[in-house]
């Protein structure tokens with residue numbers, strides 16, 4: 001992703017009420033940090049400007065959400081968009097590299113991980129930088145509760161196939177998958193939720209009720225219909241979007 005550095009983004013981020021400014025200090029204490037006895041804690045790694053996690057938090061106030069990205073310059077853009085909106089107490093952002101996740105989350109602390117349009121790192125020698133490589137799957141296994149899930153979306157078929165192989169090789173179970181998410185919605189008469197103002201995100205986001213262990217494959221795939229920034233761009237160009245949901249059962 002090409003990125004313009006925004007010099008003021010660091011200070012802006014650190015002073016934002018949405019910032020988890022020192023995430024390492026919250027290891028094992030995230031639920032306490034949100035100061036509410038939440039049923040669930042979910043995070044997106046590589047959230048970019050954060051539209052997905054922001055709309056999800058608006059659609060589902062009963063769960064706490066953390067958007068994580070390695071650059072404040074991208075998180076900043078999402079935070080600017082939240083100016084003037086009512087404060088969402090179930091949403092925070094943290095700026096860190098996914099390689100440090102186990103320093104930031106304790107064993108079993110997360111219920112669900114979202115990976116949306118993760119950088120593909122196309123060169124073979126960079127394969128272990130892909131967020132669905134065995135190296136990262138081992139970390140997710142530690143920080144997810146038993147039965148917790150990964151939800152992964154991408155337009156990159158090579159990365160998707162690689163991810164399916166890595167999941168299988170590392171003993172994960174793919175609970176649901178599609179190679180064309182938007183065709184899947186269309187067949188069922190559903191629309192992906194598009195860009196939304198914070199004001200009416202609840203009514204259009206479509207996160208709906210939250211999954212249980214016996215949720216059907218179909219329900220799993222359609223449970224969250226919120227589009228990310230990249231998803232809107234690529235699906236707008238007619239590229240099929242792949243999605244999978246996996247768990248280490």
Ligand SMILES: C[S@@+](CC[C@H](N)C(=O)[O-])C[C@H]1O[C@@H](n2cnc3c(N)ncnc32)[C@H](O)[C@@H]1O
Pocket residue numbers: 001045046047048049050068069070071074096097098099115116117118119228229230231
């Ligand atoms: C292609 S963008 C996708 C953004 C957003 N998820 C979407 O779908 O619109 C990938 C994002 O992941 C972030 N990222 C890439 N590698 C990362 C890592 N190792 N740790 C944290 N963030 C990372 C990048 O900074 C970038 O914002």
